[in-house]
Amino acid sequence: MHPALFLLLLCPATPHRRRALLPVALLVWLLRAVPALGQQAPARPVPPSPDFSLEQCLQYALSNQPLIRQARLDEQTNEADIRIGLAGWLPQVNLTGNAQHYFQLPFTVFPNEQGQQVPRQIGLRNTSTFSLAGTQALYNNEVWLALRSARPSRVLYRQITQTAQTNVVADVSKAFFDVLLSQRQLGVYQADITRLQRALKDARARYDAGVSDKIDFKQAEISLNTSLAARKQVAESIKAKTAFLKQLMGLPNEQALQLRYDTLRLEQDALADTTLGVNPTNRLEYQQLQTEKALQAAQIGYYRWAFLPALSAYGNYNTVFQNNEFSRLYSRRFPSSFAGVQLALPVFTGTRRLQNLRRARLLDERLDEDLVATRNLITTEYEQALATYKGYFADYQLGKRNLALSQEVYDVVNLQYREGIKPYLDVLVAQTTLRTAQLNYYVALFQVLSSKVDLQRARGELPINY
Template identity: 55%
Template sequence: MKKIYLLVIVNLTFCLPKVLFAQSTTDTVVTLKQCIGFALRNQPVLRQAEIDEQINERNIRISLADWLPQLNSSNEYLHYFKGSPVTSANPAVVSPIDEYSSLGLQASQVIYNNDVLLAAKSAKYSRLYYKQNTVSSQINVVSDVSKAFFDVLLSEKQLDILNEDIVRLQRSLKDAYNRYQAGVVDKTDYKQATISLNNSIATRKQTQEAIKSKTAYLKQIMGIGADKNLLLSYDSTRYVSEATIDTNQQLNYNNRIEYQLLQTSKSLQNLNVQYYRWSFLPSISAVGAYDLVYLNTKFSNLYSNDYPTLYAGVTLSFPIFTGTKRLQNLSKARLQVDRADLDIVNSQNTINTEYVQALSDYKSNYTNWQLLNQNVDLAKDVYKVVSLQYREGIKTYLDVIIAQSDLRTAELNYYNALFQLLSSKIDLEKALGILNVQ
């Protein structure tokens, strides 16, 4: 029974990878660049930011429309049951004027208006603000997609290492069982081999499920449907070559999109100060109208004769006293500028902290990655020697298990360090404000 049990385990471990890793014909093979490109076109948050840009553009055009001539038509019909404007104003008129109508066309053109002037001045900064907001969303999308992509790759590399480890354990299990059958060793060796094999199979299953959840998150931030199957394509050699970055670059606050947004917001606040400062000036408009007035005693004859009027002129609206509202609004606008200055100072401190942390993480991850790369080569050499010595009867099976475990740990740690290094590089580029969104 024990022999049958061992054979079943061995066969299952050989067959499971083929079943579990059979690729669907509907899999979509994508690179990191393709994932980022798709996310920049389809990520809902980014599309919302682009829609916000369009909404802002419409708001600007709505505000600037007041600079254009305004043309309106007002028309009226009245029936007087008692009295009328004509008989009341001129008692000599004997016949009552019961029917009254007017058709009018009015035109106006703003010459100066503080509200319209503010809209014209703020249009530039408003467009810039929403454009920067879109860029900020793009930067976040690129960062999040890249990290999620590397996270999936890390789990896939861990899965590859576990598969290789399982192959080694299967071979060790066969060797231990054959040596037990030959009476060279007792049954402890192959039982230990079975335990190690079962543990690796369980770990592989956990990693497979982790890949599913991480891939689902990647698809979410890409804005891709859950029904699509992604198969990630990557060149590990290329990622190794791209893992380095110049750590001597100086931090420039102006490169950070968050800092740029605050500067633009402050510019808009300064325009509000100017608006309230000059709000005591009058509003001036040119006006004109053409009216047709109809009067008659009967409705059937109302529109038989018309009395036209035509005029043009200038209107001036002058705020004399507003209950100190203008002064209060001016003080409020100045306080908002002061608050914006403090936001900028706080942003500088935050950006500096983020940069220092990102740089420290990158440097430590880089050192860790270099050292762990050496450990992989050493662990491979140790495993080969110990495996040969075990077959010659020099080493115990416990030494083989330890060597196998060290090799697997070294490989897992290496790839974990590599992808942590790549993620920390993204954080450092984001902190420096040089993360490419193209």
């Protein structure tokens, strides 16, 4: 039970005692509520499992990336600004009160019976006034601008948030593929080291048996050391790339991160339709400029119609208390009330309105030029992204074929070496070729995936809903 309620229940049923304890109970309630107010901000969710697929990485980033959180806060701030501007359409009501005491009553000059001007003191020494005044805007150019700008302003900030989401999706996807590439490279080097260790052991045994000279196992040892050094470099790079991915996701650095993926699905995802064109209106950059033109149109309308008068209605209710004795000041009141309509017409503003109107129209023309430049830029970006994707996809297809051929060559040469037909140098060359083919294949695969992200982004089709 709440302590304030418990305090009221324990007090006697006497009404005046309960009224006396009511402020105390309210104070207790406020003291308990204040700490709770500081704990309203929810903590960022931490996934229970460290395994992340690409979709889960994007979901987490879209919820926790600081840039996206800032963009959403900007949306809320803009909404507050809109409501502040639209508040001018609502009635504005003010209540004022004052009390004053005259040590000397003011003098007023009145004519007497002879027509002479004689000063006289009038009024009462104690006066208190309460006034309730209200105004209602019927037409005002300022609040009309706020009304016309509300919708495009909301759209603009929503587009800014979507732009931030698009950037995060693109960056997180590329970083995800970059980490996967290093992990696959690490696997290639690990498999290569296993083969070299086995080859080194066989070459050493052949040398000890007098079948071959020491050149074979020396070459095997050199290749093994080279692969060990390369594996160490790749293993260290994975740590740095994983930290960068965590930063892009907004994931705490102490949180474990293990990537989960399906190679077959990645190969399927690498395919993209290159016959589609590009529509600049799908790009958020172009849409933002169109929204800015809508806001600029509202600004032009504001200056164009700024010569119109502002019309408002007002009302006032006053209550005056007067008495020479302060203890009886509020014993009698003298009310008064009135209502009216006010018209304010700007007669001459030093051509400021015309200059502002001219400036607003020039800014609108500049936005038109921005639209043309952005359309050309989008077309260029698309052509570059398309060319890059096609080039990487061709490398990927050749790399996949070379990988299959290199594996077949290595298997045959290794078998022939074991049968004494081929020298160890041929095995070493085939093994190096296989390792290079594997590395080239994975590099090409993840380059295709990254370039597909750029291609989708250039088209304005990169999904941001996960």
